[in-house]
Amino acid sequence: MIGSKIGKILPLLLLLLAISAWGKNLVEIEADYLLYSYDFNYLYGRGNVRLTFRDFVIRAEVVEMNIGEKLGRLSRDCTVEFDGKIYAADVLDLDLEKGALRSTNFGERMETLAIPAEGGQKETSKAATKEFQPLSWDELKKSFVYFLNKKVEIRKNYGVYGHQTTVFIEGIQSVSIRKFRLDKGIEEKSEKAIRLNKIWYYPSQGMVVNASLDWEKNLKRSVLKNSTSLELQYDLFGNNAPAPRSRTYFSSLHSLQLPKDEKISLNLNYISSNMLNAALAFTLPLGKKLKTEWLADYRKPHLSLEELWLRFHLTLAVAGKGILLLKLGYEKRNQNTVDLTYDQPLLKNVRLLLHHIQSRLLFGADRFNRLSNSSVSLFYSTKIFSLASEYSLNRDLLNNQSQANPQVRLNLNPFTFYQGLLKANFSSQVMINQLTLAGHRESLFRANLAMSIDSEAIQLSRGTEVSFSLAMEQYIDRDPLSNFTTAGYLIRGKQDFFGVADMELQYNYQSRRQTRSWLVSGTHSQDVNAVFRLKEGTQKWINGWVALSYDSKTGRLSTGYIDGAVSLGKNWKFQTQMNYDFLFRNFHYDFFLSRKAGRFMLRVSYRSLSRQFLFEFLPV
Amino acid sequence: MNMNGNRCVWVFASVFSLLLLSGCKDRLFDNPLDPAAERAAYEILATIQLNGIVPADLAFSGDSLWVVDSQSRILSLNYNSGAVIRELESEQPAAGVCYDGDGLWITVRNSNQIVKMSIVTGVTIKALNLVRGDFGPIDFFGSRLYIADRLTNSVLVVDPDTGRIEKTLANPGFSLNGVAFDGVNLWIIDNTQMKIYRLTASGSIQTTYQTPGRSGAGISISSGIMWTGDQTGKIFKLRFQ
Numbered sequence: 001m002i003g004s005k006i007g008k009i010l011p012l013l014l015l016l017l018a019i020s021a022w023g024k025n026l027v028e029i030e031a032d033y034l035l036y037s038y039d040f041n042y043l044y045g046r047g048n049v050r051l052t053f054r055d056f057v058i059r060a061e062v063v064e065m066n067i068g069e070k071l072g073r074l075s076r077d078c079t080v081e082f083d084g085k086i087y088a089a090d091v092l093d094l095d096l097e098k099g100a101l102r103s104t105n106f107g108e109r110m111e112t113l114a115i116p117a118e119g120g121q122k123e124t125s126k127a128a129t130k131e132f133q134p135l136s137w138d139e140l141k142k143s144f145v146y147f148l149n150k151k152v153e154i155r156k157n158y159g160v161y162g163h164q165t166t167v168f169i170e171g172i173q174s175v176s177i178r179k180f181r182l183d184k185g186i187e188e189k190s191e192k193a194i195r196l197n198k199i200w201y202y203p204s205q206g207m208v209v210n211a212s213l214d215w216e217k218n219l220k221r222s223v224l225k226n227s228t229s230l231e232l233q234y235d236l237f238g239n240n241a242p243a244p245r246s247r248t249y250f251s252s253l254h255s256l257q258l259p260k261d262e263k264i265s266l267n268l269n270y271i272s273s274n275m276l277n278a279a280l281a282f283t284l285p286l287g288k289k290l291k292t293e294w295l296a297d298y299r300k301p302h303l304s305l306e307e308l309w310l311r312f313h314l315t316l317a318v319a320g321k322g323i324l325l326l327k328l329g330y331e332k333r334n335q336n337t338v339d340l341t342y343d344q345p346l347l348k349n350v351r352l353l354l355h356h357i358q359s360r361l362l363f364g365a366d367r368f369n370r371l372s373n374s375s376v377s378l379f380y381s382t383k384i385f386s387l388a389s390e391y392s393l394n395r396d397l398l399n400n401q402s403q404a405n406p407q408v409r410l411n412l413n414p415f416t417f418y419q420g421l422l423k424a425n426f427s428s429q430v431m432i433n434q435l436t437l438a439g440h441r442e443s444l445f446r447a448n449l450a451m452s453i454d455s456e457a458i459q460l461s462r463g464t465e466v467s468f469s470l471a472m473e474q475y476i477d478r479d480p481l482s483n484f485t486t487a488g489y490l491i492r493g494k495q496d497f498f499g500v501a502d503m504e505l506q507y508n509y510q511s512r513r514q515t516r517s518w519l520v521s522g523t524h525s526q527d528v529n530a531v532f533r534l535k536e537g538t539q540k541w542i543n544g545w546v547a548l549s550y551d552s553k554t555g556r557l558s559t560g561y562i563d564g565a566v567s568l569g570k571n572w573k574f575q576t577q578m579n580y581d582f583l584f585r586n587f588h589y590d591f592f593l594s595r596k597a598g599r600f601m602l603r604v605s606y607r608s609l610s611r612q613f614l615f616e617f618l619p620v
Numbered sequence: 621m622n623m624n625g626n627r628c629v630w631v632f633a634s635v636f637s638l639l640l641l642s643g644c645k646d647r648l649f650d651n652p653l654d655p656a657a658e659r660a661a662y663e664i665l666a667t668i669q670l671n672g673i674v675p676a677d678l679a680f681s682g683d684s685l686w687v688v689d690s691q692s693r694i695l696s697l698n699y700n701s702g703a704v705i706r707e708l709e710s711e712q713p714a715a716g717v718c719y720d721g722d723g724l725w726i727t728v729r730n731s732n733q734i735v736k737m738s739i740v741t742g743v744t745i746k747a748l749n750l751v752r753g754d755f756g757p758i759d760f761f762g763s764r765l766y767i768a769d770r771l772t773n774s775v776l777v778v779d780p781d782t783g784r785i786e787k788t789l790a791n792p793g794f795s796l797n798g799v800a801f802d803g804v805n806l807w808i809i810d811n812t813q814m815k816i817y818r819l820t821a822s823g824s825i826q827t828t829y830q831t832p833g834r835s836g837a838g839i840s841i842s843s844g845i846m847w848t849g850d851q852t853g854k855i856f857k858l859r860f861q
Binding site: 531 | 666700740745747780782
């Protein structure tokens with residue numbers, strides 16, 4: 001009945017709305033009890049609610065607004081006053097972003113009517129507004145910071161202002177203010193914006209002030225952008241002595257985007273007592289396949305000689321012909337670098353990679369190191385295996401050394417059997433290494449075969465499962481002492497305890513053997529690790545695990561860990577991590593006391609190992 | 621396939637069981653007739669199997685073992701079981717990690733930057749740029765950082781307050797996959813040769829050892845124990861003789 005009335009006047013509403021102008025505020029709300037939670041950016045009002053939105057005056061008993069989501073809901077005895085007439089509704093949903101209103105009436109059948117933003121079409125579906133998800137009162141009560149107000153205004157940038165506001169921190173009444181900005185909302189983009197991002201004290205850094213400036217200017221055929229940040233740190237109490245007490249970080253990036261994708265950028269970086277760096281780059285694409293970059297890079301380290309590098313980068317990508325990358329660098333003291341890469345897919349399964357690097361760089365104060373490295377790699381891959389062969393040649397003229405290193409690697413792709421219960425891997429590597437160091441030549445031949453079998457988790461009974469891994473590796477070397485076989489297995493068992501906790505046991509046995517003169521010798525290691533873990537989500541107030549490691553070879557306990565978290569109510573949480581080393585008899589612990597508050601978190605922590613005490617305010 | 625699978629499993633299990641016989645009492649290379657027995661350099665105290673972690677560098681912090689993996693994750697592990705205790709979020713991709721008694725230093729992948737981060741929260745405490753470099757593993761000892769620089773194939777000894785390079789030590793090989801300083805010797809892993817180099821503080825070779833795995837990556841030394849990672853997903857706990 002009421003729905004059909006609204007339906008009749010809807011065209012009139014839409015016509016009037018199209019010519020109406022919005023005021024300064026997006027929404028104004030008054031109520032007997034009006035709570036704004038800073039933690040959740042959420043508003044809750046009760047008793048004689050009066051809300052103005054667009055040209056509507058809405059009255060209700062309850063109002064809830066999730067300002068972060070830009071949605072709101074009014075319920076209980078709602079009336080909408082418009083153009084001198086009053087219409088009733090059971091629930092009214094607001095979409096602040098779209099400027100849309102949805103009315104729902106619960107009669108013999110539920111009727112929903114949406115009034116969209118100006119120019120929109122009338123809809124009788126839920127699509128007109130996003131679905132409002134109310135926050136439970138229990139959650140809202142946990143707010144760390146909240147405000148009680150007589151009146152609240154929500155601005156067009158979703159900034160929230162309260163009138164006759166009383167501040168509550170952790171439920172304790174604090175000051176009362178006549179008018180107060182409860183939330184700054186979304187920052188409006190402007191051509192120039194200086195932001196003070198942070199003023200905070202950190203024990204490890206001291207007082208920190210961080211500010212940034214970002215701007216963008218559209219020129220005739222190009223766009224000029226700048227992003228600058230400045231951070232000042234001052235170690236108030238000399239915690240980091242003998243390091244300098246004050247430290248400055250400055251960085252600035254100017255970029256000019258030209259038509260045809262050319263780009264000029266100037267990057268300045270300064271860290272006090274460390275280095276000044278300025279780089280001017282010009283990116284010049286020459287068609288779709290070729291891209292070049294020209295760079296002048298000046299670096300002045302603190303108390304050391306400066307370097308001025310001129311660099312040239314080229315990227316050539318031709319479909320089907322591969323990618324060529326060339327990087328050249330020259331420094332004013334005749335230092336230079338060359339880096340050339342060619343990556344070519346030869347056939348469907350074959351790939352060729354050529355790489356050459358050479359450099360002449362200062363080594364210490366006055367000597368130059370000349371290095372070169374060339375490598376050729378060929379890769380062949382199929383569904384069953386992948387094969388890689390590689391040859392690399394390295395030279396170091398300063399230290400008079402060189403290394404030639406041909407190698408072949410074969411990997412079988414993992415295959416499964418017993419209906420996927422077991423998975424097997426096999427890999428092999430053959431390598432020759434010829435190292436010449438100061439005239440002395442050393443030649444190594446090494447081969448290696450590795451195979452492993454891993455099982456999926458096998459359910460033994462309800463709540464009990466077991467899995468295992470076996471691995472074996474054979475090392476073949478010309479030196480008989482380096483010829484050995486390693487083998488090991490890992491058995492994992494897991495037992496569920498009443499759906500609340502899990503007990504995990506892991507037994508790890510690894511051996512290394514070699515056979516000479518018909519005798520087997522070698523060593524092995526074995527250990528047992530047990531973890532008792534509370535399942536997440538089953539106990540709301542407690543969570544954590546205890547781990548114990550036992551060296552079953554020596555028969556000694558090796559380490560114990562405890563990680564526990566206990567909820568203390570109102571989103572306060574105490575957490576500890578403890579570690580005891582039975583061998584060295586060291587005990588270390590960390591304590592954390594944290595308070596989650598929707599959009600931020602407070603955390604107090606203590607770390608015994610470094611005797612660090614931290615108080616942090618962390619945005620979530 | 622099932623028959624073949626059965627055969628495969630039984631052959632594998634038979635060979636495997638021979639290797640696991642513990643009849644040799646497990647002294648280190650315990651053949652009493654073996655004249656080369658004393659040449660064994662180190663004992664493998666434990667082999668920790670990692671689940672889905674390919675280590676790139678390691679650092680021991682006293683209560684856990686920190687690992688930077690091939691995906692640049694910074695993970696704290698139980699140093700006996702390899703179980704992940706927690707993970708630190710980093711703003712930059714990490715290539716190496718070390719612990720200075722207060723926080724973690726990481727080298728930033730493919731860059732000349734090193735960053736100190738809070739071991740509790742992961743927030744950046746300090747960032748330093750070096751004049752050039754392509755940094756990998758890193759270690760801290762005696763208020764100095766030891767950084768593996770792949771660009772110059774050397775280990776840089778760096779002042780962590782200013783980033784000044786105090787000394788440059790040449791790598792005897794051509795690959796820097798792990799670096800650690802124990803107060804007397806500098807240790808370097810070169811996995812193209814499957815070698816661990818033990819150098820003097822001035823950089824000359826003292827001894828060369830074979831890595832316990834085929835693809836060593838990362839070293840950390842603490843209380844006479846050496847931890848070395850392997851890119852096959854293992855961490856070895858070693859005690860040198």
